Amino acid sequence: MRLAPTYPIETERLLLRPLTSxxxxxxxxxxxxxxxxxxxxxxxxxxxxxxERLAKPEFTRHELDAEKQALTxxxxxxxxxRLAGDVMLFWHSEEHRSGELGYQLHPDHWGRGxxxxxxxxxxxxAFEELGLHRVIAxxxxxxxxxxxxxxxxxxxxEAVLHENEWFKGRxxxxxxxxxxxxxxxxxxxxx
Ligand SMILES: CC(C)(COP(=O)(O)OP(=O)(O)OC[C@H]1O[C@@H](n2cnc3c(N)ncnc32)[C@H](O)[C@@H]1OP(=O)(O)O)[C@@H](O)C(=O)NCCC(=O)NCCS
Numbered sequence: 001m002r003l004a005p006t007y008p009i010e011t012e013r014l015l016l017r018p019l020t021s022x023x024x025x026x027x028x029x030x031x032x033x034x035x036x037x038x039x040x041x042x043x044x045x046x047x048x049x050x051x052e053r054l055a056k057p058e059f060t061r062h063e064l065d066a067e068k069q070a071l072t073x074x075x076x077x078x079x080x081x082r083l084a085g086d087v088m089l090f091w092h093s094e095e096h097r098s099g100e101l102g103y104q105l106h107p108d109h110w111g112r113g114x115x116x117x118x119x120x121x122x123x124x125x126a127f128e129e130l131g132l133h134r135v136i137a138x139x140x141x142x143x144x145x146x147x148x149x150x151x152x153x154x155x156x157x158e159a160v161l162h163e164n165e166w167f168k169g170r171x172x173x174x175x176x177x178x179x180x181x182x183x184x185x186x187x188x189x190x191x
Pocket of ligand 1: 036104109110111138143
């Protein structure tokens with residue numbers, strides 16, 4: 001199994017492509033914001049931290065060729081050329097053909113459907129190109145905007161894990177969503 005897309009990946013309003021060291025300022029612009037970091041594992045990042053990450057090959061990879069790798073793609077708005085955020089596809093297991101979706105956008109770009117549009121493209125890569133059987137997404141119950149993205153994508157809510165993590169000073173309830181390859185095909189059918 002392998003995922004080696006041709007870039008940029010084009011959707012109606014967006015271009016998706018690997019991040020580069022040129023993106024430090026644009027990535028820092030959203031990864032430094034408390035409202036972007038509230039429900040993601042990391043704390044707001046300094047410019048130096050973003051620079052260090054984007055200097056590492058695992059954060060700027062173009063391909064997935066082994067399980068446990070993650071592909072992070074920058075989300076560029078076609079009309080403006082601005083980097084709005086990123087979408088991530090984690091490949092968890094080759095044996096189980098499983099993966100996970102993640103996304104984050106600068107608040108300037110919330111409320112336009114970009115996360116949904118980019119997430120749909122990432123699911124397309126996962127199911128149609130990498131050949132995954134099952135893609136999950138795990139969100140905090142206090143992040144309804146993210147749940148709405150997953151519902152718009154057609155992912156099913158599977159589980160609520162009440163207070164399962166001590167997260168940023170409080171008990172976090174996790175909601176797990178999933179989609180199977182046949183569900184993706186059924187949704188795409190006739191699209
Ligand atoms: C989670 C996150 C990406 C959701 O952003 P979002 O802007 O609500 O999601 P989308 O980009 O899909 O946009 C959907 C909104 O745009 C609206 N919209 C406008 N034009 C649209 C279009 N053409 N297509 C779809 N939706 C559109 C929708 O109605 C919806 O608005 P609503 O929430 O008021 O109903 C964003 O809040 C974020 O980056 N948060 C910080 C990081 C984070 O928590 N990531 C998830 C971790 S699990």
